[in-house]
Amino acid sequence: MSEERTEISKLGEFGLIDYLTRNNDTKRAGTLLSVGDDGAVIDQFGKQTVISTDMLVEGIHFDLMYTPLKHLGYKSVVVNLSDIYAMMATPTHITLNIAISNRFSVESLDEFYEGVYAACERYNVDLVGGDTTSSNKGLIISITAVGEVTPDKFVTRSGANDGDLVCVTGTLGAAYLGLQLLEREKRIYLENPGVQPDLQQNTHCVGKILKPEARQDMVEWLEEKEVTPTSMIDISDGLSSELIHLCNKSQTGCVLYEDKIPVHDDARNLAYEFKIDPTMCALNGGEDYELLFTVKQEDHEKIAHNSSIYIVGYMTKEEDGRKLKTKGGNIHDLQAQGWNATSNEKN
Amino acid sequence: MSEERTEISKLGEFGLIDYLTRNNDTKRAGTLLSVGDDGAVIDQFGKQTVISTDMLVEGIHFDLMYTPLKHLGYKSVVVNLSDIYAMMATPTHITLNIAISNRFSVESLDEFYEGVYAACERYNVDLVGGDTTSSNKGLIISITAVGEVTPDKFVTRSGANDGDLVCVTGTLGAAYLGLQLLEREKRIYLENPGVQPDLQQNTHCVGKILKPEARQDMVEWLEEKEVTPTSMIDISDGLSSELIHLCNKSQTGCVLYEDKIPVHDDARNLAYEFKIDPTMCALNGGEDYELLFTVKQEDHEKIAHNSSIYIVGYMTKEEDGRKLKTKGGNIHDLQAQGWNATSNEKN
Numbered sequence: 001m002s003e004e005r006t007e008i009s010k011l012g013e014f015g016l017i018d019y020l021t022r023n024n025d026t027k028r029a030g031t032l033l034s035v036g037d038d039g040a041v042i043d044q045f046g047k048q049t050v051i052s053t054d055m056l057v058e059g060i061h062f063d064l065m066y067t068p069l070k071h072l073g074y075k076s077v078v079v080n081l082s083d084i085y086a087m088m089a090t091p092t093h094i095t096l097n098i099a100i101s102n103r104f105s106v107e108s109l110d111e112f113y114e115g116v117y118a119a120c121e122r123y124n125v126d127l128v129g130g131d132t133t134s135s136n137k138g139l140i141i142s143i144t145a146v147g148e149v150t151p152d153k154f155v156t157r158s159g160a161n162d163g164d165l166v167c168v169t170g171t172l173g174a175a176y177l178g179l180q181l182l183e184r185e186k187r188i189y190l191e192n193p194g195v196q197p198d199l200q201q202n203t204h205c206v207g208k209i210l211k212p213e214a215r216q217d218m219v220e221w222l223e224e225k226e227v228t229p230t231s232m233i234d235i236s237d238g239l240s241s242e243l244i245h246l247c248n249k250s251q252t253g254c255v256l257y258e259d260k261i262p263v264h265d266d267a268r269n270l271a272y273e274f275k276i277d278p279t280m281c282a283l284n285g286g287e288d289y290e291l292l293f294t295v296k297q298e299d300h301e302k303i304a305h306n307s308s309i310y311i312v313g314y315m316t317k318e319e320d321g322r323k324l325k326t327k328g329g330n331i332h333d334l335q336a337q338g339w340n341a342t343s344n345e346k347n
Numbered sequence: 348m349s350e351e352r353t354e355i356s357k358l359g360e361f362g363l364i365d366y367l368t369r370n371n372d373t374k375r376a377g378t379l380l381s382v383g384d385d386g387a388v389i390d391q392f393g394k395q396t397v398i399s400t401d402m403l404v405e406g407i408h409f410d411l412m413y414t415p416l417k418h419l420g421y422k423s424v425v426v427n428l429s430d431i432y433a434m435m436a437t438p439t440h441i442t443l444n445i446a447i448s449n450r451f452s453v454e455s456l457d458e459f460y461e462g463v464y465a466a467c468e469r470y471n472v473d474l475v476g477g478d479t480t481s482s483n484k485g486l487i488i489s490i491t492a493v494g495e496v497t498p499d500k501f502v503t504r505s506g507a508n509d510g511d512l513v514c515v516t517g518t519l520g521a522a523y524l525g526l527q528l529l530e531r532e533k534r535i536y537l538e539n540p541g542v543q544p545d546l547q548q549n550t551h552c553v554g555k556i557l558k559p560e561a562r563q564d565m566v567e568w569l570e571e572k573e574v575t576p577t578s579m580i581d582i583s584d585g586l587s588s589e590l591i592h593l594c595n596k597s598q599t600g601c602v603l604y605e606d607k608i609p610v611h612d613d614a615r616n617l618a619y620e621f622k623i624d625p626t627m628c629a630l631n632g633g634e635d636y637e638l639l640f641t642v643k644q645e646d647h648e649k650i651a652h653n654s655s656i657y658i659v660g661y662m663t664k665e666e667d668g669r670k671l672k673t674k675g676g677n678i679h680d681l682q683a684q685g686w687n688a689t690s691n692e693k694n
Contacts, residue, residue, distance in 0.1 A: 004452075004454050005452040005454060006452055006453040006454060007449070007452065007453070008447070008449065008451065008452070008453055008456070009449070010453070011453060013479070016453070016456075016479055017479055019453065019457075020456060020457065020460045020479070021460075021474075023460075023464060024464065024474055025464075026473055027467070027468075027471055027472075027473055028439060028440070028471070028472075028473045030439065031440065031473045031475060033475075034473065034474075034475045034476070035474070035475060035476055035477065039476065040440070040442070040475035040476040042439070042440050042473075042475065042493070044391065044394055044396060044439075044495060047391060047394065049391060049396065049493075051440070051442055051475060051476060051491075051493065052442075052476060053442040053443075053444055053476055053477060053478055053489075053491060054444070054478050055444040055445075055446055055478045055480050055487075055489060057446050057480055057481065057482050057483070057487075058483075059483045060446075060480060060481050060482070060483065061480070092375060092377065092389065092391075093375070093378065093387070093389050093398070095387070095398055095399075095400040095491055096400075097400055097401070097402040097489045098402075099402055099404050099407075099487060100355070102354070102355065102356070104355065105351075105352040105353055105354065105355070106353040106354070106355055106357070106358055106363065106366065107351050107352060107353060109355070109363075109367060110366070110367065113367045113368075113370075117370060117371065117372075120374070121374075124374055124375070125374075125375075126373055126374055126375045126378045126381065126389075127368075127371055127381075127382070128378060128380075128381045128382060128387035128389065128398060129381070129382055129386065129387040129398060129399060129400055130382065130400060131400055131401050131402045131489075132360075132363055132364055132367070133402050133404055133407060133408070134404065134407050135404050135407070135487070136404070136405075136406045136407065136484060136485065137483060137484045137485075138483065138484075140402075140404075140446060140482070140487050142400075142402060142444045142478075142489030144398075144400060144442055144491040146389070146396075146398065146493075148391060
């Protein structure tokens with residue numbers, strides 16, 4: 001090892017990736033899009049393949065105390081497919097690597113795989129390979145998804161322009177609130193093992209964190225309506241962080257209207273119960289796996305009638321900065337703070 | 348979790364994969380080859396893509412006490428490319444996921460990536476994506492390699508026939524012996540931190556374990572000479588284990604001649620120093636990353652003059668069993684015992 005020592009925390013999650021990939025030359029003509037988007041795009045024989053990959057670590061990304069293994073298997077696949085959809089591509093295949101400690105039985109692994117197969121079935125994707133190995137501690141999952149896209153029809157993070165409308169495909173914040181609820185019930189259970197948690201009132205939020213779905217439906221709808229987003233990203237780290245990614249990559253500013261940010265009633269009620277601001281959950285919560293995208297203003301008519309699409313703001317010139325206009329009419333700088341310290345940069 | 352509990356060790360490494368993938372239906376017409384070979388093959392737009400994936404876990408697959416991070420980065424890539432070559436395909440792209448504990452500095456990660464880039468350069472492969480995340484303990488690496496193959500020219504494990512010649516692309520056993528040496532020097536160092544290890548005498552064996560190469564050269568040579576192997580696998584778990592894989596998948600038996608198994612002089616000398624049988628190192632040692640393949644007898648002439656190709660036996664009918672003919676003329680059943688308890692099934 002070198003004598004110098006820089007802590008990884010000093011660079012931050014996104015800085016680290018930028019630093020480590022600073023010398024990553026593209027050698028092959030077929031590499032159309034590399035590190036730094038939801039997925040990579042490679043040209044193979046004139047056709048285009050999209051690839052994305054994700055790693056999930058026990059104790060960092062999930063807690064098996066309240067995550068059923070079948071749900072975990074399902075979610076592990078879905079979060080990868082979400083990246084492929086965020087390129088306006090169709091996932092076709094996955095590979096799955098897992099490292100497991102001897103704490104796990106064959107039956108528990110089988111439950112995990114049941115969830116994996118359920119997601120493959122639901123999204124019409126084939127599991128074609130993988131590696132199963134030992135870990136010293138816990139469960140580590142690494143999935144790579146491969147997809148197809150019509151040549152040059154993939155949508156990156158970098159195509160947004162001044163004036164484009166900023167859109168979201170569903171409500172936000174519920175996954176974060178579901179997680180808070182599970183964490184609270186875990187603490188209560190640990191203190192009083194006799195008390196059974198009652199999660200019935202909050203199936204929406206708990207469902208969003210434990211068994212998210214990827215927005216295949218929205219990608220298909222946009223294709224059907226011939227709406228080509230100028231940029232797109234999936235919302236894994238909270239709306240703020242993802243919108244700033246689009247601005248950075250597209251070299252734009254933005255205005256986001258607080259009162260346009262869609263929050264489900266169940267999430268809003270749960271936020272009040274936790275005495276936190278629902279909007280902050282949507283901005284910084286993460287794990288919603290909705291799509292954030294921009295369209296040209298001329299596409300407004302086409303998307304206006306889809307009740308799942310919310311127009312939350314618009315892109316501006318880069319020098320105008322990234323702004324949040326509050327319900328009270330104040331203007332703040334948009335910040336990618338992210339509540340979830342374990343969020344991580346990926347492809 | 349289910350109430351029943353079957354220990355993973357009960358099924359064994361290969362049994363586990365078979366069990367977990369027993370319900371893995373192939374839904375897509377484009378899935379030409381799925382779980383159970385060195386790589387999967389998917390048809391995309393009439394062209395064929397090969398995919399393989401591997402996971403490496405600190406403390407299971409490598410020991411950072413004697414593994415320089417740059418070498419580890421290099422090797423992590425090479426072992427994946429080796430799987431693609433073992434399909435007679437050409438690797439083109441990789442994705443890389445790593446989970447790291449805060450024990451690692453930015454500088455040490457940078458060393459690891461230097462090795463990754465060196466391998467990408469050497470094999471003309473682009474790194475196009477990945478995920479960098481936290482781990483609670485140690486370093487976990489997951490790489491997926493993608494390659495191209497001329498339609499229907501990929502070589503599986505299942506095409507060998509009775510009478511085919513069994514061939515190996517280089518000498519075997521050195522990686523295992525290199526590992527024994529490093530482990531011995533580690534023990535000595537831990538007992539006497541003042542003593543510096545002298546590995547100069549054993550650069551061949553140490554090089555084979557720390558910085559293996561994939562046999563791109565042999566795949567290109569076979570293509571050039573228009574030799575199409577009937578089956579192929581890369582030797583990651585020892586010759587015995589891999590040959591039994593080919594027999595199982597091809598439904599053949601085999602005869603392996605002990606006196607034909609190629610062992611490098613340096614490996615042989617080191618084996619004598621350790622008082623172990625060099626042949627056993629070749630049969631059960633693993634991590635050599637040479638190619639094991641079968642060809643029709645009529646191809647004998649073409650391969651006979653390549654000094655890197657060793658003909659070590661021939662395939663027989665399944666009912667004749669898998670046999671090792673010793674130097675003394677005795678015949679034993681071939682056993683996939685594998686010295687390396689941490690070896691693992693993949694793809």
